[in-house]
Amino acid sequence: MDLLIEGLKKAIEMLISGDPEIFEITWLTLKVSLTAVLVSTFIGIPAGVILGLISFPGRRFVLILINIGMGLPPVVAGLWITMLLWRSGPLGSFSLLYSPFAIIMAQILVSLPIIIGLTCSAFQQIDEKMLLQIKSLGATRLQTVGLLVREVKIAILAAVIAGFGRVIAEVGAAMMVGGNIRGETRILTTSIVMEVSKGNFDVALALSFLLMSLAFFITFLLTNLQQRN
Amino acid sequence: MKLKQIFSLSMIAMLIFMMTACSNSTDETASKQEQPKAAEEVKDLILATTTSTQDSGLLDVLIPMFEEESNTNVKTIAVGTGQALEMGTKGEADVLLVHAPASEQELVDSGDAVNRKRVMYNDFILVGPANDPAGIKGMEVGEAFQKLFNDGAVFISRGDDSGTHKKELDIWKSHEITPGDNAGYAETGQGMGNTLQVAAEKQGYVITDRATYLAQKENLDLEILVEGDEDLLNIYHVMQVNPEKHDKVYSEGAEEFVEFMINEETQKVIEEFGQEEYGEPLFFPYTE
Missing domain, CATH: 3.40.190.10 (Periplasmic binding protein-like II)
Incomplete structure (x- = not known):
């Protein structure tokens, strides 16, 4: 209990002192997570729409892969990307390992299946009759999709929120591919791991409050967007 | 309906604004860092090291010193010595700072590491x-x-x-x-x-x-x-990954780092490190 209060005190202290390193870490966390979610959203929603509306041979198999991907352990994603980006790996010549870019890649890998999967299931639930009705009114394909997106807006935003949750919580892959380098790839989750291993539990707790506030802020905005009529 | 659209659009606009704002800010900081040595390109040096050098805070003191005097950006990867040595054998790191003399010798013998120098002990x-x-x-x-x-x-x-x-x-x-x-x-x-x-x-x-x-x-x-x-006795050595065996290694930076670790000034910093906080040094100079 004392530790909790100490952590809270430390958090306030850190914010008031305006330690530039804390802001840098928080900023990088926000930047990396939002970029990853944005990319996943722009790829994931169209992919989910196609997968949900169009049936083609092998669709079920693709769905199985997407559904496994929804539970892809971040360390597995981290390991794969590490091997891809190693100097001796296929993308080695770009020296991308231990950069924020590598963290974004890993986060896209773990959040994309969630956004595709949840979007797809929302579209699969759409009533056949409604589809027929839209068609009979002479809507073009694009108009149809537009109407349907509006219909399942809540579910699509739920997919984005879930994707964001995955990304902001992610630590295993960020540690492996980012390396927790001070001033370059240190994000809130990896700093928490490091501070715990240093035994600085108060700092770790303070950072955890910061991380949760950040998560709260973004989720608050997204939920508002989702619940607007 | 309209309100909703406006709200969504403004949200997206805000996100995009934030993204561009961040990329701008990184550009600014990057150019600030590069300004003094604008002519030369700052190169990344990957240092694979043990957790004790990072967790004790020693590297937080030494790395900025090194970066200031050389044209290098050090990427410190703090892992166990076993993994650090493995990164050396694979050529995934440029320079190693580790503490397992027998295993280090194996790397030198296999030709993966060169220029191995004793640095400090505790x-x-x-x-x-x-x-x-x-x-x-x-x-x-x-x-x-x-x-x-x-x-x-x-x-x-x-x-x-x-x-x-x-x-x-x-x-x-x-x-x-x-x-x-x-x-x-x-x-x-x-x-x-x-x-x-x-x-x-x-x-x-x-x-x-x-x-x-x-x-x-x-x-x-x-x-x-x-x-x-x-x-x-816990002895730390610094060594370069052999550029002849691993062609992507940044050997000039690695060599500079080895020199930096064993020079007198650095050794003095190592000796003084932690004295104030813990009442005794955490590491002792121990060059050859």
Whole structure:
């Protein structure tokens, strides 16, 4: 209990002192997570729409892969990307390992299946009759999709929120591919791991409050967007 | 409906604005950093090292010093010595700062590492609960290990192929003991800091480097029981990954770093590091 209060005190202290390193870490966390979610959203929603509306041979198999991907352990994603980006790996010549870019890649890998999967299931639930009705009114394909997106807006935003949750919580892959380098790839989750291993539990707790506030802020905005009529 | 659209659009606009704002800010900081040496390109140097140099805070002092005097951006990857050495053999790092002399020699022999220089030392210590249930306080290290094994005492091992773990295994081996036969023996597979915390929680014995112990002492209910034995010397070496064997290695930077670690000024900083906070140095200069 004392530790909790100490952590809270430390958090306030850190914010008031305006330690530039804390802001840098928080900023990088926000930047990396939002970029990853944005990319996943722009790829994931169209992919989910196609997968949900169009049936083609092998669709079920693709769905199985997407559904496994929804539970892809971040360390597995981290390991794969590490091997891809190693100097001796296929993308080695770009020296991308231990950069924020590598963290974004890993986060896209773990959040994309969630956004595709949840979007797809929302579209699969759409009533056949409604589809027929839209068609009979002479809507073009694009108009149809537009109407349907509006219909399942809540579910699509739920997919984005879930994707964001995955990304902001992610630590295993960020540690492996980012390396927790001070001033370059240190994000809130990896700093928490490091501070715990240093035994600085108060700092770790303070950072955890910061991380949760950040998560709260973004989720608050997204939920508002989702619940607007 | 309209309101909703406007709101969504403004949200997206805000996100995009934030994204561009961040990319601008990184550009600014990057150009600020590069300005003084605008003519030359700042190159990345990957330093694979052990957790003790980072967790003790030593690198936070040394790396900025080095970056200032050389045209290099150091990417410090703090992992166990085993993994750091493996990164060396694969050519994934440029320079190594590690503490497992026997394994390091293997890298030099295989031609993966060159220009290996001794940098500093501290020592390993055997710590355990203050009431010392196995009664090993003040024993020689070999004797103490034997006693811990015979008593079936709780012993927490790193189990992660780190320099400290290698040292621990060497001691067991030299006394022909298989530590796993002791039911109280547990491996954490984690760094030194976490392992010390596990040991404190389980009231177990653990071998640690002095620097990490001193840095965490106040959180731990563990006391130094065995120290000062010659077997417990913890020697750190710095070495370059061989550019002839691994063509992507940044050898100029690595060479500069090796020189930096053994020069007099750096050695003085190493000696003074931690004296104020802990009342004793965490590392001692020890060049050849």
